[in-house]
Amino acid sequence: xxxxxxIALVVVVLVLLTLALTRxxxxxxxxxxxxxxxxxxxxxxxxxxxxxxxxxxxxxxxANTGLATVAVLYVVVTGLRETGAIDWIASVFLGRxxxxxxxxxxxxxxxxxMSAFLNNxxxxxxxxxxxxxxxxxxxxxxxxxxxxxxYAAILGGTCTLIGTSTNLVVNGLMIDAGLPSMTMFEIAKxxxxxxxxxxxxxxxxxxxxxxxxGSSVSVFADPREYTLExxxxxxxxxxxxxxxxxxxxxxxxxYLVNVxxxxxxxxxxxxxxxxxxxxxxxxxGVVEAVRDVQNLxxxxxxxxxxxxxxxxxxxxxxxxxxxxxxxxxxGMTIREGxxxxxxxxxxxxxxxxxxxxxxxxxxxxxxxxxxxxxEADADFADRHRNSRDFLLVSPLEDSTPRRHARxxxxxxxxALMVALATAGVLSMLVAAMxxxxxxxxxxxxxxxxxxxxxxWSVLVVIGAALGIxxxxxxxxxxxxxxxxxxxxxxxxxxxxxxxxxAVTSILTASITNNAAVALMFPIVLGLAxxxxxxxxxxxxxLMMAGSASFATPIGYQTNLMVYGPxxxxxSDFLRIGVxxxxxxxxxAVGLIPLIWGF
Numbered sequence: 265x266x267x268x269x270x271i272a273l274v275v276v277v278l279v280l281l282t283l284a285l286t287r288x289x290x291x292x293x294x295x296x297x298x299x300x301x302x303x304x305x306x307x308x309x310x311x312x313x314x315x316x317x318x319x320x321x322x323x324x325x326x327a328n329t330g331l332a333t334v335a336v337l338y339v340v341v342t343g344l345r346e347t348g349a350i351d352w353i354a355s356v357f358l359g360r361x362x363x364x365x366x367x368x369x370x371x372x373x374x375x376x377x378m379s380a381f382l383n384n385x386x387x388x389x390x391x392x393x394x395x396x397x398x399x400x401x402x403x404x405x406x407x408x409x410x411x412x413x414x415y416a417a418i419l420g421g422t423c424t425l426i427g428t429s430t431n432l433v434v435n436g437l438m439i440d441a442g443l444p445s446m447t448m449f450e451i452a453k454x455x456x457x458x459x460x461x462x463x464x465x466x467x468x469x470x471x472x473x474x475x476x477x478g479s480s481v482s483v484f485a486d487p488r489e490y491t492l493e494x495x496x497x498x499x500x501x502x503x504x505x506x507x508x509x510x511x512x513x514x515x516x517x518x519y520l521v522n523v524x525x526x527x528x529x530x531x532x533x534x535x536x537x538x539x540x541x542x543x544x545x546x547x548x549g550v551v552e553a554v555r556d557v558q559n560l561x562x563x564x565x566x567x568x569x570x571x572x573x574x575x576x577x578x579x580x581x582x583x584x585x586x587x588x589x590x591x592x593x594x595g596m597t598i599r600e601g602x603x604x605x606x607x608x609x610x611x612x613x614x615x616x617x618x619x620x621x622x623x624x625x626x627x628x629x630x631x632x633x634x635x636x637x638x639e640a641d642a643d644f645a646d647r648h649r650n651s652r653d654f655l656l657v658s659p660l661e662d663s664t665p666r667r668h669a670r671x672x673x674x675x676x677x678x679a680l681m682v683a684l685a686t687a688g689v690l691s692m693l694v695a696a697m698x699x700x701x702x703x704x705x706x707x708x709x710x711x712x713x714x715x716x717x718x719x720w721s722v723l724v725v726i727g728a729a730l731g732i733x734x735x736x737x738x739x740x741x742x743x744x745x746x747x748x749x750x751x752x753x754x755x756x757x758x759x760x761x762x763x764x765x766a767v768t769s770i771l772t773a774s775i776t777n778n779a780a781v782a783l784m785f786p787i788v789l790g791l792a793x794x795x796x797x798x799x800x801x802x803x804x805x806l807m808m809a810g811s812a813s814f815a816t817p818i819g820y821q822t823n824l825m826v827y828g829p830x831x832x833x834x835s836d837f838l839r840i841g842v843x844x845x846x847x848x849x850x851x852a853v854g855l856i857p858l859i860w861g862f
Contacts, residue, residue, distance in 0.1 A: 265740065265741065265744045266739060266740060267306055267307045268306050268316045268739040269739040269740045269741035269744055270741075271301075271304050271306060271316050271739075272301065272316050272317075272735045272736055272739045272741040273736075273741045275297050275300050275301055275304070275316075275732070275735075276297070276732060276736065276741075278297065279293055279294060279296075279297035279732065280816070280834075283816075283834035285835075287833060289721070290721075290725050290817065290818075290827060290834065291721045291722075291724040291725045291728070294724070294725055294728035294729055294732065294818070295724060295728045297728070297732055298322055298728045298731045298732055298735075301315070301316045301317050301322065301731075301732065301735045302314075302315045302316070302317060302318070302319060302322050303315060304316050316735055316739060317731070317734060317735040317738060317739070321731070321734045321735070321738060322731045322734070322735070323727070323731060324730070324731065324734060325727040325728065325729065325730025325731040325733070325734065326723075326727035326730075326731075328727070328730050329691070329692075329693045331723055331727050331730070332693055333385060333692050333693045333696050334385060334389070334722065334723065334821065334825065335718055335723055336693065336696040336697050336699075336700050337385060337386055337389040337696050337700075338389070338714075338717045338718045338719060339700035339703060339704070339709070339714040339717055339718075340386070340389070340390075340677070340678065340681065340696060340699045340700050340703060341389050341390055341392075341393065341717070342703070342709045342713050342714055342717035343674045343677065343700075343703030343704075343708035343709040344390060344674050344675075344678060344708075345393050346664060346667060346708060346709045346713060347667045347670045347671040347673070347674040347708050347709075348559065348561045348667070348671050349671040349674040349675050349678075352561060352671055352675075357370075357374045358370055358371060358394070358395075358398050360401075360402070360508075360511060361402070364404055364408055364471050365467050365470075365471060367398075367399075367402055367404060367409065368408075368409065368412050368466060368467055368470060368471075369463075369467060371395065371409055371412060371413060371416065372412050372413075372415075372416035372463050372466065373416075373463075375387060375388075375391065375413060375416040375417050375420065376416045376417075376419055376420040376423075376459055376463065377420065378417075378420065379416070379417040379418075379419075379420025379421050379427060380420045380421070380423040380424045380427045381424060381427065381686065384417035384418065384420065384421050384427070384428060384822055385692070385821055385822065385825070386678075386681070386682065386692075386696070387417055388413060388414055388417050388822040388825050388826065389825060390678070391413060392410065392413070392825065392826060392829050395409050395410060395413055396410075396829060397556070401511065401515060405475075405476045405477055406477070406829065406830060406831075407474065407475050407476060407477035407830045407831055407832060407836075408470075408471065408474045408475075408476065410826040410829060410830035410832075411470075411474055411823075411826060411830065411832070411836070411837070411840065412466050412470060412474075413822075413826060414820070414822040414823050414825070414826045415462065415466060415814055415844070416463065416466075417822050418811060418812060418813065418814065418820055418822060418823075419455075419458065419459040419462045419463065419812070420459065421811055422451065422454075422455035422458060422459065422807075422808060422811045422812055423449075423451065423452045423455035423456055423459060424448055424449060424451065424452060424455070425446055425447070425448050425449075425450065425451060427455075427811075428777075428811045429777075430777045430781055430807060430810040430811045431446075431451060431807050431811065433781055433782060433810075434781050434785065434803060434806055434807050434810070437781075437782070437785045438803060441785075441789060443799065443803075451804060451807055451808075453859050454804060454808060454851075454852055454855055454856055454859060455808070457851060457855060458808065458812065458848050458851050458852060461847060461848065461851050462812075462844060462847070462848055465843070465844055465847055466840075466844070469840075469843075470840065473839050473840040473843075474836075474840060475832065475833075475836045475839075477830065477831040477832070490548070490549065490550075490551060490554045490613035490614065490615045490637055491521070491546060491547065491548050491613055491614070491621060492546075492547045492548075492549075492554045492557060492558060492612060492613045492637075493544055493545070493546050493547075493565075493566035493567070493624065493625060494544070494545050494547065494557070494558065494560075494563040494564060494565060494566055495542065495543065495544050495545070495563070495564055495565070495566045496539050496540065496541055496542065496543045496545070496562065496563065497541070497562075497563075497564045498541055500541065500562040500563070500564075501561065501562045502539050502562035502563065503539060503540055503541045503562075504538065504539070504540070505538070505539060506535060506536050506537060506538055506539070507520065507533060507534070507535050507536070507537045507539065508535035508536065510539060510562070511560075512545075512560075513535050515547075515549070515553065515557065518547055518548065518549025518550070518553035518554060518556075518557050519547065519548060519549060520533050520545060520546070520547055521533075521546045521547065521548050522545075522546045523537060523539070523543050523544070523545055523546075524543070524544040524545075524546070525540065525542070525543050525544075526542075544566050545563065551584065551637065551660065554612075554613055554637060555582055555660055558582075558612065561671070565610075565612060565639075566624075566625075567610060567611075567612070567625055567626065579641055579642060579710070580639055580640060580641055580642065580664065581639075581640075581642055581659055581660065581664050582612070582637060582638065582639055582659070582660040583609075583637075583638045583639075583640060583644055583645060583657055583658060583659050583660065584635055584636070584637060584638070584656070584657075584658045584660065585635070585636045585638055585648070585654045585656065585657045585658075586633065586634070586635050586636075586654060586655040586656045587630055587631065587632055587633060587634045587635075587636065587653070587654065587655070588632065588652060588653055588654055588655045589632040590652045590653070591630070591632070591652070591653040591654070592653065593606075593630050593653070594630055594631060594632055595629065595630070595631075596629065596630060597626060597627055597628060597629050597630070598611050598625060598626050598627075598628055598630065599626035599627065601630065607638075607640070607644075607648070608640060608641065608644075609638045609639065609640035609644055610638065610639050610640070611625055611636050611637070611638055612625070612637045612638065612639055613625070613636075613637040614628050614630075614634055614635070614636055614637070615634070615635040615637075616631065616633070616634050616635075617633070621634075633655075642659075644657070645657045645658070645659050664713065667707070667708065670706065670707065670708050673706050673708060674703065674706075674708045677699050677702045677703060677706070677708070678699065680698075680699065680702075681695045681696060681698065681699035682695075684698070700714065719828060721828055722824055722825060722827070722828055725817075725818065725824055725827070729818040729824075736771075743787070757795050757797050757801075757857070757862045758853070758857060758862075760791060760795060760802075761801060761802060761805055761853055761856065761857065762849070762853045764784070764788055764791070764802050764805050764806060764809070765805045765808070765809045765849050765852060765853055766809075766849065767784065768780055768781065768784050768805070768806055768809035768810055769809045769812075769813065769815075769845055769849065771784065772809065772810050772813045772819050772820075773813060773815045773816040773818070773819040777810045777811060777813055777819065777820055780810055781806055781807070781810040784806055784810075785803075785806065788802045788803065788806055789802075797862040798860070798861070798862060800860050801856045801857055801860045801861070801862060804856050804860060805852060805853065805856055808848070808852045808856075809849070809852070812845065812848050812852075813845075814837065814840070814841035814842075814844045814845050815837060815838060815841035815842045815844075815845050816834065816837050816838070816841065817832065817834065817837050823837065
């Protein structure tokens with residue numbers, strides 16, 4: 265190998281070891297590795313030059329359409345989240361299973377089905393926040409469910425020609441090479457058995473191998489406990505459903521204290537209590553939980569003062585404000601003090617000395633030190649930060665009230681995006697850009713919410729990983745590794761098939777799937793010709809190994825997407841992904857020759 269190739273291999277090994285053995289942030293490690301490749305001295309023409317790879321190829325990964333698609337999809341997901349559409353989708357598909365294994369099955373089955381026909385990137389992007397909320401309600405760590413979410417999407421993609429971009433890349437290379445195109449479900453002959461085995465593995469050993477990074481919500485860790493009163497409005501989907509069916513049991517950090525009907529409390533609220541239009545529900549909990557409850561689809565603030573503010577709800581957010589001793593409202597009820605008119609804000613809940621205050625909001629007498637949960641326009645904190653009426657004014661993150669009325673619009677935009685991309689009318693990137701623009705134009709989300717939604721650390725990881733992959737390709741390091749491995753395969757087709765799968769899988773784990781299959785395609789064709797056998801089994805193995813990448817977070821886009829939200833470490837993917845990779849390799853290498861023949 266050339267010196268540049270050796271240096272590239274050493275850097276890749278160092279990056280992988282650092283990610284596996286330390287807790288350093290993945291984006292910092294990968295950017296450091298990419299920087300090292302740009303400044304490392306390389307022997308050249310009797311002298312030395314700086315850089316295994318030039319700045320242009322190194323940062324070309326940040327102009328990759330896949331990375332741009334992920335970035336734009338964050339905006340689409342924001343529109344779905346802010347309208348409550350994700351909550352609706354989650355309630356339809358996920359339900360309320362009992363136990364981790366049942367939850368994994370309820371999650372993986374629909375994700376597998378959707379990913380077989382839809383691009384798995386938007387499927388995972390859409391469901392990450394839904395799974396985080398769902399896991400909190402089930403009192404399960406999100407880290408036990410987000411890796412299965414990604415893996416189920418990957419397994420679904422292996423079942424059809426359009427399920428993953430890797431299959432399309434290989435099929436396009438086959439057509440260019442003069443080979444017949446594959447049919448839509450040709451790869452399903454091996455994809456479906458692999459998916460069944462893979463999901464069975466996750467259900468059997470996943471609960472033991474998946475990490476526990478704690479619940480999404482620390483139940484009652486916050487000392488401030490509020491009460492919040494909500495009403496079941498006319499047309500609510502919760503009317504006629506029991507408390508259990510409405511998902512109001514076992515809320516993380518919050519509980520349903522009482523239900524009032526026709527001015528009379530119903531007493532102890534059981535799971536079988538049926539809700540009716542006009543019921544007033546009293547919740548108690550910590551501030552983060554109360555914030556989430558007030559956004560539940562099918563419930564509305566019990567105080568009509570919320571709807572009398574001048575600003576539209578989608579431009580408001582929640583604040584916490586502590587009453588000062590000099591406030592003129594001390595000793596008065598919220599209603600007597602005309603709080604809304606005075607501050608252009610509405611009090612949703614009150615906490616006193618860390619405990620909830622009983623009674624209706626309007627009848628609570630304010631005292632110095634009371635902490636108010638307030639809904640107001642976004643400028644409320646700026647107007648009153650130095651006010652003598654409040655000791656402290658603090659905005660709550662991600663607290664804009666959900667625009668439930670626009671949920672059908674958001675779902676329709678999502679369906680349009682998927683339809684345009686699946687039918688080939690627009691590329692995935694362009695379809696996602698159109699959808700994100702429509703989300704903003706139809707006010708499913710605001711421009712500021714769209715800006716805040718982008719997870720830059722994930723994009724940096726993807727861009728840097730692609731840059732390192734370019735270095736492996738340009739220096740010939742990846743090809744040298746592949747050729748050295750094929751030398752071990754001998755002349756036996758079945759052994760050679762296993763080597764193809766293994767090498768592709770290793771390259772996919774380090775330089776991403778599409779780069780790996782594009783690099784391996786001509787090598788695989790040449791190998792089949794040398795052995796005098798059909799190239800089809802080898803190309804099917806190439807598709808499977810390029811798509812079924814579970815061992816590292818950088819091997820597949822959806823793994824990178826769940827890496828941060830799940831609080832994972834690099835070793836978490838190795839622990840469960842390596843055995844799964846080996847299991848599916850055995851299934852694929854064992855069945856492919858029996859199905860297609862050499």
